Amino acid sequence: MTRVVEVPAQFDDRSFDQFAEAYGDGDGGRLLFDAHASHWASPFGLVGLLAAGQAQAEGKRERPLLTLPADRDVAHYWTRAGFFRHATDYFELHGKVPRVTAGGESDVLLEVTPVRAAEDVHGVVDRIQERAARILSHELGLEAQATMGFAMALSEACQNIVEHAGTGGWVAVQTYNWRRTLKRRVVVIAVADAGIGFRRSLEATQAKRYGDRWSDATALEAALVQGISRFRDPGRGQGLAGIRRYLNRWEGKLAVRSGTARWGLVPPWDDDVPLAHGLPAFPGSQVLMIIPAHAGDGAGHATH
């Protein structure tokens, strides 16, 4: 029996809960991820879809099917974003993967890239630096200090996969126009894995302290607000705090989804909620970082 998991037509962090609900626990026969009606997928959607495929593989379930977007421009973008290069490892693809010729300007700062070890993080940081510096300063009008902290935030987000997920994950970076509320250009970093998630990662050291309140939501709060790590070393737990500080300074957004909860650093231009719980469960952790272009004249200035 094949169970259909519909990929939302507009697949981003907002529709991810809908996707997670459709995915369920990943059981119930062979899964068919149906993306034929997709007309937009953000980096968050693409790495999240890969995480779903990864979860199926690591759960030793039957290799799922994936129907490609029917819209050739959409399929073309998914190719340029590097999605299909890795999707073939986890999905049986239905539809023709478009060929993409290299070169030319692109909104894709970093194609979908696997992260499994420290070497991968080095590779990601190396590839992103020059392009990010150019785009953050010229396209988004941000100060030099914003571009320098960008690589730091990207490195720390990727390291959470290596240090805590218990498996590999994915990262992708892209710029686009955020039409919904901001109406400005943004750069988006999306990091996803289908690992153990925050709750299981912190369970051994924190669950007893929280008692009945221990949950995906309290685990996120412990990590993101209190800076708690599963490692006892006093220097641990700074990565997410550093990302928060960086994004807060540049009026950016941070959202971390794990299990059934999502925690957010929500800037004035966004209408998300700081903490959502009781969400449809999804394996692992998914991180979204958005840095907006500066509004108005001249270079963007930090807010402290």
Place this chain on the structure above:
Amino acid sequence: MQRIDLNDILQRTVSAANGDLVTRRTGQRVRAAIELELGAEHDGHVAGLDFGTVRCLDLSCADEIVGRLLREHGEARFVLLNVTAAQRDAIEFVLERHRLAVVVQDAGGALDVVGAVPEPARDVFGALVAGGALAPEEVARRLGLSSEVVRAALDALRERHLVQDTAGAYCAPAVA
């Protein structure tokens, strides 16, 4: 002063590196290599960690390299050289958490103190950098602070070896 080029150590210890001090594992390896170099000199004098050819410094590396070195060997043992604004940001974030501080010099040669240092002490340090060796009363006059506040700040900085005291005049450390 013993000068340790961090990018040089990075290239020797991590094959995948391209001038980026990122990841905790890289930080651990670089720190171990620094400690080997420190041990070889056997003099216990101040060592300068040169960030001049380092590109990105993430918080994990800042913690492993600067945070742990200062924690285990003492704040007085190190000066950070050729530190960019972004690197300083990462270092300050880490040191505040550890309640440590260190003297840094930027590429232009300007000295400052970074980390867990209260505001009056930062201002006092700045006055010494600008004015050379100064008596506490002169620092107080220049900053418009009371002598008590200045003396307390200087005592705190001296105890942490962030300033030097020579016959009643205080000065920032000399960075060769």
